[in-house]
Amino acid sequence: MSVCRCSKWLRKRRAEFATRCMAATAVLTICISLNAHAQAQPPQKIRVLCLARPLPVVIAESRGILAKYGIEVEFLVRPSSESLRDDLANGKGDVAFLAVDNDVAMVDSAGVEVVIVMGAESSQNEIIAQPGTKSIADLRGRTLLVDATNTAYALELKKVLQMNGMQPGKEYQLKPVGSTPFRLQAMRENRDYAAAVMNPPFSIVAKQGGMVSLGTMRTLLGADLDRGTFALRAWARGNSDLLERYLAAYVEGQRWLMAPSNRQQVVELVMKESKLTEPTARDWYTVMVQDGGYTKDAAFHVEGFKKTLLLRAEVEAGGNGAVPSAEKYYDLSYYRASIAKIK
Numbered sequence: 001m002s003v004c005r006c007s008k009w010l011r012k013r014r015a016e017f018a019t020r021c022m023a024a025t026a027v028l029t030i031c032i033s034l035n036a037h038a039q040a041q042p043p044q045k046i047r048v049l050c051l052a053r054p055l056p057v058v059i060a061e062s063r064g065i066l067a068k069y070g071i072e073v074e075f076l077v078r079p080s081s082e083s084l085r086d087d088l089a090n091g092k093g094d095v096a097f098l099a100v101d102n103d104v105a106m107v108d109s110a111g112v113e114v115v116i117v118m119g120a121e122s123s124q125n126e127i128i129a130q131p132g133t134k135s136i137a138d139l140r141g142r143t144l145l146v147d148a149t150n151t152a153y154a155l156e157l158k159k160v161l162q163m164n165g166m167q168p169g170k171e172y173q174l175k176p177v178g179s180t181p182f183r184l185q186a187m188r189e190n191r192d193y194a195a196a197v198m199n200p201p202f203s204i205v206a207k208q209g210g211m212v213s214l215g216t217m218r219t220l221l222g223a224d225l226d227r228g229t230f231a232l233r234a235w236a237r238g239n240s241d242l243l244e245r246y247l248a249a250y251v252e253g254q255r256w257l258m259a260p261s262n263r264q265q266v267v268e269l270v271m272k273e274s275k276l277t278e279p280t281a282r283d284w285y286t287v288m289v290q291d292g293g294y295t296k297d298a299a300f301h302v303e304g305f306k307k308t309l310l311l312r313a314e315v316e317a318g319g320n321g322a323v324p325s326a327e328k329y330y331d332l333s334y335y336r337a338s339i340a341k342i343k
Contacts, residue, residue: 043072044070044072044242045071045072046073046094046246047073047074047092047093047094047095048073048074048075048076048096049076049078049092049096049097049098050076050077050078050096051077051078051079051080051084052273053077053273055266055269056120056250056254056257056298057075057250057253059253059256059269060073060253062269063253065249065253065256066246068249069245069341071249073246076092076093079178079179079182080147080148080176080178080182081099081148082147082148084096084098084102085098085102085106085110085112088232089232091232091235094231094235095229095230095231096229096230096231097228097229098228099151100119100226100228100230101151101225101308101311102152103116103329104329105151107328107329109150113232114230114231114232114233115231115232115233115330115331116230116300116329116331117228117231117243117247117330117334118247118250118332118335118338119228119301120226120227120228120229120254120294120295120298121227121288121293121295121298122225122227122292122294122295123153123199123225123226123227124203124216124224124291125216125217125225126197126198126203126213126216126217127157127160127215127217127220128184128207128214129195129211129212130193130194130195130211130212131210131211131212132212133194133195133212135214136160136161136164136215138194139161139166139195140172142173142192142195143172143174143175143192143193143194144173144175144196145183145186145193145196146174146196147178148176149168149176154197155225155311155312155315155316156197156217156221156224156311158174158315159315160215160220160221162314162315175193180202181202183198184198184206187211188209195214197217200284200287201274201281201283201284204280204283204287205276223307223308223311225308226295226301226304226308228298229247229250233331236331243334244337245338246338248338248341251297251338251342254298257289257294258289267281267285268281270284270285297339298335300330300332300335302326302330305329305330306326309323309324310323
């Protein structure tokens, strides 16, 4: 090849190389710009209605997991399940964390289109009674405290008393006073309030103060109520990406909570959240984490939910034992999508 032809060939190759470099630079610049724009986007807010802040979400917030998914959470703590359900129905919150039979009550009793999107944990409930109470039979003729009279823990209590030959309004009275801490406080202040259903850590604190357990719901009924996440169907459909990212953050937070290596940090977090002593927080950890209070990856247990539907059918006013189809109350497509986001 002559010197002239070689020079032309080199100039051509250099021009092609320069063009390619310019194209690559342009693509890189666009990618960096898009990434910077994405990072500059403010986090999306999700409003979580609850009776107490769910620990997996608290963990997800404190450890930057929510931020990773572009989410900011606003906790809306309510004094009772009734006020929580009303706020969800009226759009004053986005998702609810509560015993999932509240979803059933909203659908069947209030005609509100809500849907369960994820499970989370067992309530680990016990019937806690005043000092000196020996048995369920001692509750005859007494006043018993509940959150609401037609959902969740009240249904469990009614069923246990029904099995012991007692009916509400005849052999005992139910008095709604709000969520578990309010029931514990009312029992401390008035010994005429004979008993209430409580979950940890309040059941633990009550027993430390001299109150007695008349049995766990797993022992008395063979099952317990589960808490989980539900939302208005229309909101879930319209905000599916936000919901799926929230559920993914929740699951990641729960995985961290359940890791044995994080035990002491979890105990310290529970001490702070619930204002507990370290021994009480350790007892909570044993009951809720080590003894199966939390389900793996916050999975929704359909078979357990079917038992809840049977309980409502047997106990709730007008119940005839006919159990509705469970599928009408939940949609796990959002949960499955959230697990895929994690993977």
